[in-house]
Amino acid sequence: MPTTQHAVSARGLGKRYGKTWALRGFDVDVAHGSVRGLLGPNGAGKSTAVRILTTLLRPDEGRAEIAGFDVAAQGEQVRYRIGLVGQNAAVDEILSGRQNLEMFGRLYHLGARSARRRADELLERFGLADTGTTPVSGYSGGMRRRLDLAASMILTPPVLFLDEPTVGLDPRARGEVWAAVRGLVDDGTAVLLTTQYLEEADQLADRVSVIDSGRVVAEGGPAELKERVGGDRLELVLHDESAVPEAVALVGRLTGSEVTVQAGTRRLSAEVDDRVAALTRVVTALEERGTSVEDVSLRRPTLDEVFLHLTGDRDDASEEAVSR
Amino acid sequence: MTTASATTRPDTPVPGSPPTGPARLGWALADGWTVTRRDLTHWLRQPWQVVFGLLFPILMVLVFGYLFGGAITVPGGGDYREYLMPGMFAMTMVFGLSETVMAVVHDTSRGVTDRFRSMPMAPSAVVVGRCAADMLKSTVTLALLVGCGLLVGWQWHGGPGPTLAAFGLLLLLRFALVWVGVYLGLVMKGEGTIAVLQTLEFPLGFLSNAFVATATMPVWLGVVADWNPLSATVGATRDLFGHSGLAADGWIAQNAVTMAVVWPLLVVAVFAPLSVRRFRALSG
Numbered sequence: 001m002p003t004t005q006h007a008v009s010a011r012g013l014g015k016r017y018g019k020t021w022a023l024r025g026f027d028v029d030v031a032h033g034s035v036r037g038l039l040g041p042n043g044a045g046k047s048t049a050v051r052i053l054t055t056l057l058r059p060d061e062g063r064a065e066i067a068g069f070d071v072a073a074q075g076e077q078v079r080y081r082i083g084l085v086g087q088n089a090a091v092d093e094i095l096s097g098r099q100n101l102e103m104f105g106r107l108y109h110l111g112a113r114s115a116r117r118r119a120d121e122l123l124e125r126f127g128l129a130d131t132g133t134t135p136v137s138g139y140s141g142g143m144r145r146r147l148d149l150a151a152s153m154i155l156t157p158p159v160l161f162l163d164e165p166t167v168g169l170d171p172r173a174r175g176e177v178w179a180a181v182r183g184l185v186d187d188g189t190a191v192l193l194t195t196q197y198l199e200e201a202d203q204l205a206d207r208v209s210v211i212d213s214g215r216v217v218a219e220g221g222p223a224e225l226k227e228r229v230g231g232d233r234l235e236l237v238l239h240d241e242s243a244v245p246e247a248v249a250l251v252g253r254l255t256g257s258e259v260t261v262q263a264g265t266r267r268l269s270a271e272v273d274d275r276v277a278a279l280t281r282v283v284t285a286l287e288e289r290g291t292s293v294e295d296v297s298l299r300r301p302t303l304d305e306v307f308l309h310l311t312g313d314r315d316d317a318s319e320e321a322v323s324r
Numbered sequence: 325m326t327t328a329s330a331t332t333r334p335d336t337p338v339p340g341s342p343p344t345g346p347a348r349l350g351w352a353l354a355d356g357w358t359v360t361r362r363d364l365t366h367w368l369r370q371p372w373q374v375v376f377g378l379l380f381p382i383l384m385v386l387v388f389g390y391l392f393g394g395a396i397t398v399p400g401g402g403d404y405r406e407y408l409m410p411g412m413f414a415m416t417m418v419f420g421l422s423e424t425v426m427a428v429v430h431d432t433s434r435g436v437t438d439r440f441r442s443m444p445m446a447p448s449a450v451v452v453g454r455c456a457a458d459m460l461k462s463t464v465t466l467a468l469l470v471g472c473g474l475l476v477g478w479q480w481h482g483g484p485g486p487t488l489a490a491f492g493l494l495l496l497l498r499f500a501l502v503w504v505g506v507y508l509g510l511v512m513k514g515e516g517t518i519a520v521l522q523t524l525e526f527p528l529g530f531l532s533n534a535f536v537a538t539a540t541m542p543v544w545l546g547v548v549a550d551w552n553p554l555s556a557t558v559g560a561t562r563d564l565f566g567h568s569g570l571a572a573d574g575w576i577a578q579n580a581v582t583m584a585v586v587w588p589l590l591v592v593a594v595f596a597p598l599s600v601r602r603f604r605a606l607s608g
């Protein structure tokens with residue numbers, strides 16, 4: 001059996017649909033017991049990367065190994081060593097949680113008895129032990145996700161792939177999934193996780209790859225990336241649209257950074273280092289001029305801002321919509 | 325939520341690689357059976373759905389046998405319900421097609437198919453399991469419909485051999501359509517397309533000798549209906565059930581039994597490899 005220090009190792013992966021590359025020149029390494037985040041917007045190529053690494057899709061270019069086994073040539077060995085939590089909770093809705101886990105256990109060739117015992121253990125571990133015979137269609141989104149996680153942990157694989165595991169979940173359910181993932185990582189599982197949320201990558205990942213239009217545009221630890229993206233943002237909503245141009249100039253001067261205006265709105269935003277002090281300064285100055293402010297807040301950079309920053313498209317951003 | 329510190333590994337040693345040689349066949353069969361069992365469990369958990377599915381062909385028998393039956397004359401002057409039942413049997417096999425497609429599309433759109441494909445199970449298991457479940461269901465449906473036929477006055481006149489052969493041909497037709505269904509299910513995107521398919525099933529079923537003799541249709545339509553694989557199965561089963569007085573015109577009608585074997589086998593030969601290939605290469 002081949003040995004390697006990496007749970008996942010990919011070089012130059014590429015996948016093309018027609019003329020467009022969904023993924024191109026994709027490199028990634030995931031160390032055993034660590035979490036790699038793939039951060040990117042809709043259509044960035046995150047699922048494509050996950051699908052190639054989980055043997056669901058053949059790459060047009062490049063190669064990848066999971067625990068030393070080649071994804072293209074040794075698919076079956078790879079499938080014994082991975083768990084996949086796909087973009088939608090892939091469990092049978094009519095069956096109960098236990099029935100789902102037993103079925104998947106048998107398909108992992110555990111045998112009827114062990115499959116049943118394993119199902120019990122996992123239900124207990126993921127907080128689903130008292131769901132009884134309720135069909136999965138009656139589960140909440142968070143419960144479904146946890147069952148999905150449990151199903152991918154039946155063999156305790158060394159590598160787990162999570163494709164946007166918390167999309168559509170409320171904050172509480174999201175926290176539950178995060179806790180479950182952390183538990184698995186503590187036990188030595190390597191995780192490759194895709195997400196559209198900077199916060200999620202921040203919370204879970206040791207290393208983050210930012211991808212956009214099929215390419216890795218930045219790579220590093222979460223703290224490192226955030227530093228490159230810049231600090232928090234001050235956001236203002238003005239009462240009058242006519243006051244916008246003047247306010248842009250003023251806020252720019254007071255914060256010393258570029259101000260973006262969301263197209264067609266009265267919403268201004270600018271990067272600030274000294275948070276509350278900057279907020280006070282700006283609001284006071286606007287009030288002195290009699291510009292009425294409807295709303296004001298401090299927030300972390302959004303993913304769009306991260307991208308605009310990392311892909312160097314900032315010039316367009318100041319004129320165009322910076323949505324969300 | 326319990327946070328157990330150590331992940332318990334399953335006691336049974338898990339092979340790190342799939343079996344080879346003859347063990348592989350047993351492995352594939354076991355996986356196929358697990359997938360089949362999943363469907364059987366669905367029926368147990370949603371019995372009303374099964375009952376409703378069975379009600380439909382029975383209603384069709386009543387509608388055609390009693391409502392329309394009086395207005396339809398049978399070639400050779402036999403009893404219409406006697407003429408109708410083999411058509412109903414075959415028609416029911418055709419209606420199974422959209423059920424197969426629906427099951428496959430549902431799994432694919434929900435990501436269940438992807439989960440199966442990311443697991444170290446036999447690649448054939450999902451398609452084989454689907455096929456076995458659908459065949460089981462169709463056999464039960466057919467048995468029920470036979471009971472219903474006997475109640476409305478239909479019966480077979482041949483010996484046990486030809487009678488069993490007739491049922492065999494009906495199930496062979498269904499078997500062929502399972503593979504068409506699996507393939508369509510894997511190719512189709514979205515569940516909306518199923519409505520289209522269900523609508524198409526009707527002309528496909530009616531454009532045959534299932535309900536009326538093709539001789540009563542305009543010539544060109546009659547030819548199309550004669551060459552409909554469904555007609556071959558219906559004609560063959562009428563022969564095998566010993567429904568006399570049904571004049572067989574033309575080569576295709578006279579060779580119904582042969583065609584009732586050839587047609588489905590041809591369909592399987594095309595669609596089974598296509599389905600298995602499509603399953604491995606999904607969205608590739």
Ligand SMILES: Nc1ncnc2c1ncn2[C@@H]1O[C@H](COP(=O)(O)OP(=O)(O)OP(=O)(O)O)[C@@H](O)[C@H]1O
Nearest residue numbers: 017021022040041042043044045046047048049607
């Ligand atoms: N089967 C396919 N046929 C054609 N194009 C595809 C196919 N699958 C993906 N694409 C394209 O490839 C690109 C990358 O898609 P991918 O699903 O990997 O993105 P993603 O980062 O997972 O996005 P999301 O956040 O929406 O899930 C997109 O532009 C998408 O339209």
Ligand SMILES: [Mg+2]
Nearest residue numbers: 046047048087
């Ligand atoms: Mg995706």
